[in-house]
Amino acid sequence: MTPTTTTDVRSLVRPNILTLIPYSSARGEFKGNADILLDANESPFDNGHNRYPEPLSTDIRMALAEIKNIDPDQIFIGNGSDEIVDQVTRIFCNPGKDSVVALPPTFGMYKVAAGINDAEFRAVNLLPDFSIPVSELKSSWDETSKILWLCSPNNPSGNLMEADVVEDLIRSFPGIVVLDEAYIDFVPEASFLPRIDEFPNLIITQTLSKGWGMAGVRLGAAYASKFIVTMLRAIKMPYNINVLTQGVALAALKQPEVMRERVAILISERKRLERELPKFPFVDHIFPSVTNFLLVRFVDSDKVYRHLLENGIVVRNQSYQPNAKNCLRITAGLPEENDRLLEALRVL
Ligand SMILES: Cc1ncc(COP(=O)(O)O)c(C=O)c1O
Incomplete structure (x- = not known):
C-alpha cells in the first residue's frame, strides 16, 4: 500500500528511531538572549569559530525557504546530500530485513548506504536509452522495500526521468521515494519541489555541490514533510554543518544570480561539446543531457581514457555500469579547459 498520510509514513520508520530521544545540544537547548556563553565548554577566545554552530542551520534554511518558496520546517540540511542518503537509509531500513530499489546506472552512494546499513540493494537497470x-x-518491490531511489537528472546518463512516470512511481511505491535532484539547477523548471506537499512519501534532495559551485563546503538539502524532517533531525550528528560551511553557503545563497550566470556558461559549454565531439570518428554516441556533463560512448573508451590522462585530463570511466559499455562521463569545464579537451582528442 502506498503511504498517503503521515501515519502511514510513521509506520515505515524503524521502531527504535521513532522512539529515539535525540541528543540535546547545549546550543539547541538555549533559547533567548545571552551575551555570556558558559554552557558548552567552548573556548571564550573569539577567532570566528570558537563557538559550536547553530545545530539546525537555520539561516541557511531561511535563505533556501525564500529561494524555493517552501516552509523552512520542511527543509533539512545535511553535510552534503551524501549524508542525507545515509540518514534516509538508516531511518527506514531495518538492518538485515529491509530492501531498497534503485535504477543503475545511477549515483553510487545509494548502494553504498544500503551496504553500510545492511539493507538489500535491488537493482533494476534503466533501459538502453x-x-x-x-x-x-x-514487480521488483515488495513489503520489505522501504526506499526507491530516483535520480533526475540522472548521474551518469544526464537525462531527466519523465515527470508522469515519476509521479506514477511515487503514487504506487509502498515506501519512501527519494528523488535526487542534485543537478536540478541546470534545469530548474523540471523540479518536483513545488509539488512536494502532494506526496507524503516523497523526499527531494538537492545540493550546493553542482550548479551552486560549492562541492568543497559540503552542503546538501532534503525537502519533505515536517514529519520526515523531524526524523532526519532526530538522528543527525548534533553539529553536522560547521560554522565555516554555514557562513560560506549563506553568502553564496544571497547571490543566486552568480549561480545562474555560471550555470548558463556551463550549459553553453556542454552544448559546444555536444556539437564538437561527434566530429571525431572514434565517438560512437552522445547521450542527450540536461546537466553539466555528458555521457559519451566511444569505439574504445579505455584508449580515450588513457590518452586523455597522458594529456593531464581526467574524466570518469563509466564502462563498468549497465548499458554504459565504452562510456566516459565528461564534465563541462571552463571554456579553455574544454578547448584543451578537444585539442587533446584531435591528436588521438
Ligand atoms: C546524483 C547525485 N546525488 C548526490 C551527489 C552528492 O552530492 P553532495 O556533494 O551534496 O554530497 C552527487 C555527486 O556527484 C550526485 O551526482
Whole structure:
C-alpha cells in the first residue's frame, strides 16, 4: 500500500528511531538572549569559530525557504546530500530485513548506504536509452522495500526521468521515494519541489555541490514533510554543518544570480561539446543531457581514457555500469579547459 498520510509514513520508520530521544545540544537547548556563553565548554577566545554552530542551520534554511518558496520546517540540511542518503537509509531500513530499489546506472552512494546499513540493494537497470522500465520496476518491490531511489537528472546518463512516470512511481511505491535532484539547477523548471506537499512519501534532495559551485563546503538539502524532517533531525550528528560551511553557503545563497550566470556558461559549454565531439570518428554516441556533463560512448573508451590522462585530463570511466559499455562521463569545464579537451582528442 502506498503511504498517503503521515501515519502511514510513521509506520515505515524503524521502531527504535521513532522512539529515539535525540541528543540535546547545549546550543539547541538555549533559547533567548545571552551575551555570556558558559554552557558548552567552548573556548571564550573569539577567532570566528570558537563557538559550536547553530545545530539546525537555520539561516541557511531561511535563505533556501525564500529561494524555493517552501516552509523552512520542511527543509533539512545535511553535510552534503551524501549524508542525507545515509540518514534516509538508516531511518527506514531495518538492518538485515529491509530492501531498497534503485535504477543503475545511477549515483553510487545509494548502494553504498544500503551496504553500510545492511539493507538489500535491488537493482533494476534503466533501459538502453536510460528511461525507466516501469513494469519491471514495479514487480521488483515488495513489503520489505522501504526506499526507491530516483535520480533526475540522472548521474551518469544526464537525462531527466519523465515527470508522469515519476509521479506514477511515487503514487504506487509502498515506501519512501527519494528523488535526487542534485543537478536540478541546470534545469530548474523540471523540479518536483513545488509539488512536494502532494506526496507524503516523497523526499527531494538537492545540493550546493553542482550548479551552486560549492562541492568543497559540503552542503546538501532534503525537502519533505515536517514529519520526515523531524526524523532526519532526530538522528543527525548534533553539529553536522560547521560554522565555516554555514557562513560560506549563506553568502553564496544571497547571490543566486552568480549561480545562474555560471550555470548558463556551463550549459553553453556542454552544448559546444555536444556539437564538437561527434566530429571525431572514434565517438560512437552522445547521450542527450540536461546537466553539466555528458555521457559519451566511444569505439574504445579505455584508449580515450588513457590518452586523455597522458594529456593531464581526467574524466570518469563509466564502462563498468549497465548499458554504459565504452562510456566516459565528461564534465563541462571552463571554456579553455574544454578547448584543451578537444585539442587533446584531435591528436588521438
Ligand atoms: C546524483 C547525485 N546525488 C548526490 C551527489 C552528492 O552530492 P553532495 O556533494 O551534496 O554530497 C552527487 C555527486 O556527484 C550526485 O551526482
